Amino acid sequence: MDNLTEDHQERNIGIDGHINIGNIGGEVNHNFDTEKTASSTALAREELGEKDMSPVAGNSMHRSSSRPQLDLSGAAIQGNFEEKDPTILLPNQSDDISHLALDIGGSLIKLVYFSRHENQPVNDRRRKIIKARLGITNSNRMSYPILGGRLHFVKFETAKINECLDFIYSKQLHHSGMDSRHWQSESPNTGNTIIKATGGGAYKFADLFKERLGISIEKEDEMNCLVAGANFLLKAIRHEAFTHKEGQKEFVQIDSNDLFPYLLVNIGSGVSMIKVDGDGIYQRVSGTNVGGGTYWGLGKLLTKCKSFDELLELSQRGDNRTIDMLVGDIYGGMDYSKIGLSASTIASSFGKAISENKELEDYRPEDISLSLLRMISYNIGQISYLNALRFGLKRIFFGGFFIRGHAYTMDTISFAVQFWSKGQAQAMFLRHEGFLGALGAFMSYEKHGLDDLMVHQLVERFPMGAPYIGGNVHGPPLGDLNEKISWMEKFVQKGTEITAPVPMTPPGTTGLGGFEVPSSKGDTLRPDASKLNVGVLHLVPSLEVFPLLADPKTYEPNTIDLSDHGELEYWFTVLSEHMPDLVDKAVASEGGTEDAKRRGDAFARAFSAHLARLMEEPAAYGKLGLANLLELREECLREFHFLDAYRSIKQRENEASLAVLPDLLMEIDSMDEETRLLTLIEGVLAANIFDWGSRACVDLYHKGTIIEIYRMSRNKMQRPWGVDDFDIFKERMLGSAGKKPRQYKRALLFVDNSGADVVLGMLPLAREFLRRGTEVVLVANSLPALNDVTAMELPDIVAEAAKHCDVLRGAAEAGGLLVDAMINIQDSPTRERSISVPLMVVENGCGSPCIDLRQVSSELAAAAKDADLIILEGMGRALHTNYNAKFKCDALKLAMVKNQRLAAKLINGNIYDCVCRFEPAS
Ligand SMILES: Nc1ncnc2c1ncn2[C@@H]1O[C@H](COP(=O)(O)OP(=O)(O)OP(=O)(O)O)[C@@H](O)[C@H]1O
Ligand SMILES: CC(C)(CO)[C@@H](O)C(=O)NCCC(=O)O
Numbered sequence: 001m002d003n004l005t006e007d008h009q010e011r012n013i014g015i016d017g018h019i020n021i022g023n024i025g026g027e028v029n030h031n032f033d034t035e036k037t038a039s040s041t042a043l044a045r046e047e048l049g050e051k052d053m054s055p056v057a058g059n060s061m062h063r064s065s066s067r068p069q070l071d072l073s074g075a076a077i078q079g080n081f082e083e084k085d086p087t088i089l090l091p092n093q094s095d096d097i098s099h100l101a102l103d104i105g106g107s108l109i110k111l112v113y114f115s116r117h118e119n120q121p122v123n124d125r126r127r128k129i130i131k132a133r134l135g136i137t138n139s140n141r142m143s144y145p146i147l148g149g150r151l152h153f154v155k156f157e158t159a160k161i162n163e164c165l166d167f168i169y170s171k172q173l174h175h176s177g178m179d180s181r182h183w184q185s186e187s188p189n190t191g192n193t194i195i196k197a198t199g200g201g202a203y204k205f206a207d208l209f210k211e212r213l214g215i216s217i218e219k220e221d222e223m224n225c226l227v228a229g230a231n232f233l234l235k236a237i238r239h240e241a242f243t244h245k246e247g248q249k250e251f252v253q254i255d256s257n258d259l260f261p262y263l264l265v266n267i268g269s270g271v272s273m274i275k276v277d278g279d280g281i282y283q284r285v286s287g288t289n290v291g292g293g294t295y296w297g298l299g300k301l302l303t304k305c306k307s308f309d310e311l312l313e314l315s316q317r318g319d320n321r322t323i324d325m326l327v328g329d330i331y332g333g334m335d336y337s338k339i340g341l342s343a344s345t346i347a348s349s350f351g352k353a354i355s356e357n358k359e360l361e362d363y364r365p366e367d368i369s370l371s372l373l374r375m376i377s378y379n380i381g382q383i384s385y386l387n388a389l390r391f392g393l394k395r396i397f398f399g400g401f402f403i404r405g406h407a408y409t410m411d412t413i414s415f416a417v418q419f420w421s422k423g424q425a426q427a428m429f430l431r432h433e434g435f436l437g438a439l440g441a442f443m444s445y446e447k448h449g450l451d452d453l454m455v456h457q458l459v460e461r462f463p464m465g466a467p468y469i470g471g472n473v474h475g476p477p478l479g480d481l482n483e484k485i486s487w488m489e490k491f492v493q494k495g496t497e498i499t500a501p502v503p504m505t506p507p508g509t510t511g512l513g514g515f516e517v518p519s520s521k522g523d524t525l526r527p528d529a530s531k532l533n534v535g536v537l538h539l540v541p542s543l544e545v546f547p548l549l550a551d552p553k554t555y556e557p558n559t560i561d562l563s564d565h566g567e568l569e570y571w572f573t574v575l576s577e578h579m580p581d582l583v584d585k586a587v588a589s590e591g592g593t594e595d596a597k598r599r600g601d602a603f604a605r606a607f608s609a610h611l612a613r614l615m616e617e618p619a620a621y622g623k624l625g626l627a628n629l630l631e632l633r634e635e636c637l638r639e640f641h642f643l644d645a646y647r648s649i650k651q652r653e654n655e656a657s658l659a660v661l662p663d664l665l666m667e668i669d670s671m672d673e674e675t676r677l678l679t680l681i682e683g684v685l686a687a688n689i690f691d692w693g694s695r696a697c698v699d700l701y702h703k704g705t706i707i708e709i710y711r712m713s714r715n716k717m718q719r720p721w722g723v724d725d726f727d728i729f730k731e732r733m734l735g736s737a738g739k740k741p742r743q744y745k746r747a748l749l750f751v752d753n754s755g756a757d758v759v760l761g762m763l764p765l766a767r768e769f770l771r772r773g774t775e776v777v778l779v780a781n782s783l784p785a786l787n788d789v790t791a792m793e794l795p796d797i798v799a800e801a802a803k804h805c806d807v808l809r810g811a812a813e814a815g816g817l818l819v820d821a822m823i824n825i826q827d828s829p830t831r832e833r834s835i836s837v838p839l840m841v842v843e844n845g846c847g848s849p850c851i852d853l854r855q856v857s858s859e860l861a862a863a864a865k866d867a868d869l870i871i872l873e874g875m876g877r878a879l880h881t882n883y884n885a886k887f888k889c890d891a892l893k894l895a896m897v898k899n900q901r902l903a904a905k906l907i908n909g910n911i912y913d914c915v916c917r918f919e920p921a922s
């Protein structure tokens with residue numbers, strides 16, 4: 001048992017539900033037993049009128065008045081009822097407003113469509129005031145007719161074009177609000193809809209689209225689209241490109257100013273090779289008819305496989321030596337070392353078949369598939385290399401669905417490029433491999449502004465379906481909650497099948513060069529890349545890079561990269577163990593109804609599946625950091641309409657803490673300047689113990705009242721702390737013999753948890769700054785995450801606190817926080833009324849316990865312009881993320897480390913150690 005818990009139990013005696021704040025003194029008659037205040041949830045829920053919030057990021061978040069209704073009229077299960085995963089079509093279910101582009105190739109149809117968030121602006125007084133105060137105009141948003149929405153990626157087999165037509169119909173994508181060439185945001189268009197399409201099928205199937213859906217296809221050039229799509233992805237999506245060598249995926253950060261020239265190799269049915277020199281500047285320099293269609297076509301004939309994935313899966317158990325003629329077969333088992341060929345090098349694909357008296361049936365389909373895959377991949381790798389050489393290109397990006405996120409295929413191509421170029425050229429792959437053309441067609445719509453979007457405006461999210469879809473070409477048109485849940489229930493089996501790890505064999509080479517067997521080869525096929533490695537892109541044009549980052553280019557939010565497997569395993573356990581408690585809270589927050597239980601179950605399944613998937617392949621969704629993992633959890637909760645799982649807990653803790661705040665403030669005010677500053681910082685650190693995201697803290701919660709915990713936590717505050725820059729900070733604030741104190745103009749306080757953390761920790765600190773004439777901006781989450789306080793909740797908390805404090809009241813009034821919230825104020829002397837530097841609240845643009853400062857709300861970005869001090873508080877914002885972040889202004893990072901592993905790793909300390917890290921402007 002850790003120190004704090006022991007200590008806590010000692011002090012637990014005789015407290016009687018009365019508060020006595022540690023050293024601070026004062027006694028108030030309130031009962032703070034967290035367990036006793038049963039649940040005001042039902043009431044809270046009624047008050048909220050069962051409000052709904054769409055799972056989106058940034059300031060385009062809003063509540064709609066009701067849940068999306070599922071229109072079941074005309075619903076039908078398509079195809080064979082015996083099928084494991086029949087497509088459920090709900091022909092009358094539509095997305096908000098959608099927009100669509102197609103790439104109809106020789107093998108597959110790729111569809112990119114956009115669903116828009118309903119665009120009712122939130123009528124939030126706080127937002128209006130902040131906008132006026134900070135002088136935020138809408139100018140940057142005006143250029144985007146799309147004010148936020150999501151881009152979805154789906155594919156179908158070209159041979160089953162009817163499925164695609166049904167899908168478009170079921171989602172009502174053919175009424176996508178487009179007239180001629182422009183986006184039309186208002187009323188759905190009833191006339192002639194024009195859809196952009198590329199690929200040969202745009203010609204071949206134009207009439208069919210017209211007949212079946214009344215859509216006119218506007219044809220876009222295929223090469224143009226491929227290039228536009230690739231350029232867009234490489235510039236706008238953070239972890240788009242990666243290398244794949246010996247089973248290892250490594251993301252490459254492409255500098256968009258140093259992107260050109262490159263060779264784009266699109267491996268579809270056939271292969272196109274395009275030299276790209278800029279946006280819209282390119283030349284198709286080569287191609288080969290030996291491509292994905294060849295592998296699938298020949299493979300089908302030779303193995304009788306029924307699907308592409310089946311063929312690919314076979315290859316993973318194959319041994320091509322039974323059918324390929326190797327150098328060793330020709331040279332009597334020897335290498336031909338003079339020209340650099342080892343005995344195991346393939347001399348002639350399928351060559352062994354000529355000398356053996358065997359029929360097709362005598363060969364294993366597995367071996368045939370592998371031999372074929374290697375033949376085609378090497379060949380493409382080689383031709384690509386030759387073309388790169390021809391034009392002096394160092395980078396080759398491979399796209400097209402032949403790749404299919406398949407490790408072995410990528411390794412083979414990489415090996416070929418590496419081998420032939422002697423390391424001079426590099427093969428890279430794209431996560432949206434097969435969607436280049438479709439994305440390019442999508443962007444060819446004029447004036448939707450998508451092509452201008454910057455990397456920080458696209459937030460990629462992984463819907464719960466992702467880990468479950470497996471190898472099927474497309475899933476049912478999900479979208480509705482109820483449908484998602486039943487789908488989840490149905491597909492659990494499938495999900496557990498596909499989480500088996502991909503075995504890797506150790507690299508075996510003779511060291512003589514030649515095509516050795518690449519190392520990544522396993523029994524199971526990783527699930528379909530198009531569903532798994534590609535999420536839904538949320539467009540939030542109002543997100544910006546935090547202007548005070550010293551160097552946004554080198555900024556990395558995550559302190560811990562989970563590519564270390566031990567680390568990932570640890571967090572997997574932490575999050576899994578926390579799940580039952582979280583589900584309980586979530587279900588309770590929705591009134592504990594049957595529906596809530598069912599949703600809670602579905603959430604647990606979805607999140608577990610994501611976790612299992614990430615354990616198997618940490619890089620599946622892009623480079624994985626702890627921030628991403630924690631955000632995924634919040635997103636999963638929102639996906640199952642748990643909008644605020646900790647609602648009642650937050651409320652209870654806010655009330656409890658607000659009740660003791662006046663005593664705390666009185667105590668603080670009786671101190672001299674130096675003691676006060678120390679007490680305030682101690683207060684922040686001590687109150688940061690209240691964290692429902694930390695397992696240790698959840699255990700504590702079950703053992704005592706929050707005030708008991710707080711008191712004990714305060715008593716633990718002996719210095720020096722784990723990281724202790726307090727003296728430097730104090731000198732900066734108060735000055736010293738030789739140095740004048742620093743008068744800060746504006747401080748941004750990034751707050752963490754509700755309850756004691758913000759009320760007894762951060763608010764008193766804010767008050768100190770206000771007293772010293774520093775403007776204070778409290779920066780809080782846009783959406784709920786665990787028990788974190790949100791920007792929407794803060795004004796009420798401040799108003800409540802201001803009832804007992806003139807400084808806070810004056811400042812909150814000056815900051816526009818108290819216009820109509822102050823009716824019931826018990827009047828108090830106006831001695832400090834004259835001070836009226838403002839206290840403001842801004843939202844940070846995120847809905848997770850961590851913060852990626854490359855993607856913050858425009859109000860935070862605006863507030864940052866005049867700030868000269870940043871205080872990051874709490875583990876998520878100051879340790880898990882941003883611990884190593886450098887800023888253009890002074891920064892103070894404050895947190896209690898409530899996790900043994902993190903404490904050991906980060907500060908070489910122990911659980912409950914504190915961090916007070918002060919860094920002057922860099
Ligand atoms: N589920 C699948 N069904 C069929 N082919 C698949 C599947 N998954 C991957 N493939 C491979 O992807 C290839 C098609 O890739 P892609 O969609 O990029 O090309 P395409 O646009 O259809 O062809 P082209 O551009 O030559 O007209 C197939 O030939 C096959 O090798
Ligand atoms: C014909 C296309 C462009 C259709 O996508 C493609 O299949 C392809 O590039 N095939 C290769 C043709 C060649 O250059 O030999």
Ligand SMILES: [Mn+2]
Binds near residue numbers: 106199
């Ligand atoms: Mn194509």
